[in-house]
Amino acid sequence: MFWDKDIECIDEEKLREIQLERLKTTIKRAYEKIPYYRKKFDEAQVSPDDIKKLEDIRKIPFTSKADLREVYPFGMFASPLSEIVEIHMSSGTTGRPIVAGYTLSDIEIWGEVMARCLTMAGTTKNDIVQVAYGYGLFTGGFGVHYGARKIGAMIVPASAGNTRRQIEIMRDFGTTILACTPSYALYMAEVAQEMGIEPTTLKLKAGCFGAEMWTEAMRTEIEKRFNLNAYNIYGLTEIIGPGVAHECSEKKGLHVFEDHFFVEVIDPDTGDPVSDGQRGELVLTTLTRQGMPMLRFRTRDITSIIRDKCACGRTFARIERIRGRTDDMIKVRGVMIFPYQIEKAILEVQGVEPHYQIIITRPQHLDEIEVMVEMSKETFSDEVKHIENLRRKLEKRIEDITGIRVKVTLVEPKSLPRSEGKAKRIVDKRSLHD
Amino acid sequence: MKIKQLSVFLENKRGRLYEALKALADSNINIRALSIADTSEFGILRMIVTDPEKAKEILEKNEFTVKLTNVIAMAVKDKPGGLAEALKYLYDANINIEYIYAFVEKSGEKAVVVLRTENLDKTISILQESNIKLLTWDDVLAL
Numbered sequence: 347m348f349w350d351k352d353i354e355c356i357d358e359e360k361l362r363e364i365q366l367e368r369l370k371t372t373i374k375r376a377y378e379k380i381p382y383y384r385k386k387f388d389e390a391q392v393s394p395d396d397i398k399k400l401e402d403i404r405k406i407p408f409t410s411k412a413d414l415r416e417v418y419p420f421g422m423f424a425s426p427l428s429e430i431v432e433i434h435m436s437s438g439t440t441g442r443p444i445v446a447g448y449t450l451s452d453i454e455i456w457g458e459v460m461a462r463c464l465t466m467a468g469t470t471k472n473d474i475v476q477v478a479y480g481y482g483l484f485t486g487g488f489g490v491h492y493g494a495r496k497i498g499a500m501i502v503p504a505s506a507g508n509t510r511r512q513i514e515i516m517r518d519f520g521t522t523i524l525a526c527t528p529s530y531a532l533y534m535a536e537v538a539q540e541m542g543i544e545p546t547t548l549k550l551k552a553g554c555f556g557a558e559m560w561t562e563a564m565r566t567e568i569e570k571r572f573n574l575n576a577y578n579i580y581g582l583t584e585i586i587g588p589g590v591a592h593e594c595s596e597k598k599g600l601h602v603f604e605d606h607f608f609v610e611v612i613d614p615d616t617g618d619p620v621s622d623g624q625r626g627e628l629v630l631t632t633l634t635r636q637g638m639p640m641l642r643f644r645t646r647d648i649t650s651i652i653r654d655k656c657a658c659g660r661t662f663a664r665i666e667r668i669r670g671r672t673d674d675m676i677k678v679r680g681v682m683i684f685p686y687q688i689e690k691a692i693l694e695v696q697g698v699e700p701h702y703q704i705i706i707t708r709p710q711h712l713d714e715i716e717v718m719v720e721m722s723k724e725t726f727s728d729e730v731k732h733i734e735n736l737r738r739k740l741e742k743r744i745e746d747i748t749g750i751r752v753k754v755t756l757v758e759p760k761s762l763p764r765s766e767g768k769a770k771r772i773v774d775k776r777s778l779h780d
Numbered sequence: 781m782k783i784k785q786l787s788v789f790l791e792n793k794r795g796r797l798y799e800a801l802k803a804l805a806d807s808n809i810n811i812r813a814l815s816i817a818d819t820s821e822f823g824i825l826r827m828i829v830t831d832p833e834k835a836k837e838i839l840e841k842n843e844f845t846v847k848l849t850n851v852i853a854m855a856v857k858d859k860p861g862g863l864a865e866a867l868k869y870l871y872d873a874n875i876n877i878e879y880i881y882a883f884v885e886k887s888g889e890k891a892v893v894v895l896r897t898e899n900l901d902k903t904i905s906i907l908q909e910s911n912i913k914l915l916t917w918d919d920v921l922a923l
Contacts, residue, residue: 721789721845722845723845723847726787726789726845726846726847727847728785728787728824728826728847728849729824729878729879729896730817730819730824733789733822733824734819755821756789756821756822757791757822758789758790758791758793758796758843758844758845759843759844759845760843761791761793761843
């Protein structure tokens with residue numbers, strides 16, 4: 347199902363034309379209206395006039411979270427405060443929060459892209475949409491709300507929390523579309539069962555789940571528990587909120603609304619673009635946003651771009667499900683690996699929640715990874731050969747999954763450092779600047 | 781005829797053996813036999829103690845990975861060839877030994893040896909048929 351088939355299936359060449367025109371306008375606007383951007387451009391010795399084709403975007407400096415914190419609260423606004431009609435904010439776990447300002451036209455666009463998302467999940471004006479994302483400074487609740495209103499569906503602005511009431515509402519109102527974080531959906535299924543309500547008897551037909559990282563296994567679980575179609579939605583406050591990308595019924599990657607957002611994937615170390623299909627850091631540029639144009643924002647999210655034609659007919663490029671955060675990524679011998687891959691390997695071999703630490707060194711010129719794994723009670727044997735076997739199995743499985751040969755060392759339980767209940771997963775001892 | 785042995789996983793780290801033994805000492809648990817299998821990275825401490833269940837509990841409370849394993853304790857003549865003679869029976873029966881170590885104390889003319897093989901039941905019957913004395917748990921405590 348399409349919200350706006352003409353644009354969602356637009357001819358690719360035409361799309362690039364629109365993108366280029368909008369990119370030029372946005373860059374010019376950012377340069378003229380935002381002193382912080384002007385300074386960055388001048389320092390990098392680029393001018394908006396240097397942008398002649400889409401590839402020229404690479405001349406533009408990146409914007410980071412740190413940049414946004416520096417200009418707190420309103421330093422990235424390109425419109426006068428009188429034109430800003432709404433504010434959202436991302437909670438900064440470290441340092442100052444990030445503020446996003448929206449003009450009336452930004453809110454319009456937000457509703458438009460969210461309407462596309464919800465329609466992709468099968469929402470029509472006959473549906474009842476329960477918004478169980480938080481309403482408030484967080485963008486989740488309002489974003490879905492604006493999209494559902496554009497469609498004309500009946501909105502239940504439940505916000506997050508009060509789980510038993512959420513479930514009663516679902517049952518009594520006959521909610522058909524659920525929007526919340528995937529972990530909250532699973533929690534709701536559990537609570538429903540506690541209340542004696544079998545989740546599959548609810549009228550839910552689809553859900554838009556996002557705002558956190560999740561896996562295919564979780565999708566299968568949610569779909570089974572509720573008997574619905576679970577879709578992956580992506581977005582972030584710095585760009586607009588939810589509504590940057592969403593899965594179509596193929597569920598093979600999230601279509602990015604390229605008429606509003608320009609998508610790049612870069613090597614997080616070098617900043618150079620990686621080729622399509624290769625994983626790297628997602629970088630987004632807004633193409634239509636007035637209140638707060640965002641140029642080459644480094645999301646820290648790891649994904650890859652899929653440009654093959656999608657069976658649904660949409661021409662917008664897709665990104666694969668978010669695979670991790672650059673903060674968690676380790677690059678070893680040129681290969682990107684993530685703690686979750688190691689975790690998966692250990693879990694498969696040991697069968698219990700793993701405690702591990704990844705230590706990277708560079709003894710000569712080659713990176714070495716050592717994975718310290720806490721011996722579990724379940725797998726401990728008092729024979730050396732069994733322990734050696736376990737060690738080899740772990741090494742083999744980790745190599746299968748990451749493609750990197752590692753050395754596994756078994757250590758005593760609780761011997762790895764933990765802070766606030768969470769273990770420090772990566773210790774990088776490489777000195778790369780000597 | 782099976783004896784409970786306490787096995788402890790040890791990292792090759794300063795003080796770990798001491799800490800394990802100290803924990804047992806503080807709880808008044810006596811060690812009758814002990815051995816350590818070590819590799820370059822870890823060690824396995826194997827012990828016969830007076831109260832294996834309690835020892836396991838104490839060590840686990842102290843964050844050690846512990847396992848109780850069945851072993852055999854056999855008495856061999858304390859003279860040249862005493863142990864070799866006993867092992868010959870197992871060799872002839874094609875039984876592989878996983879590990880073997882001796883008791884701290886000796887009982888009279890006999891030396892006591894702890895043994896784990898790939899097949900304990902078969903080992904017990906072969907040794908008994910060959911008139912090798914196997915120790916019961918009471919025998920071990922009386923040592």
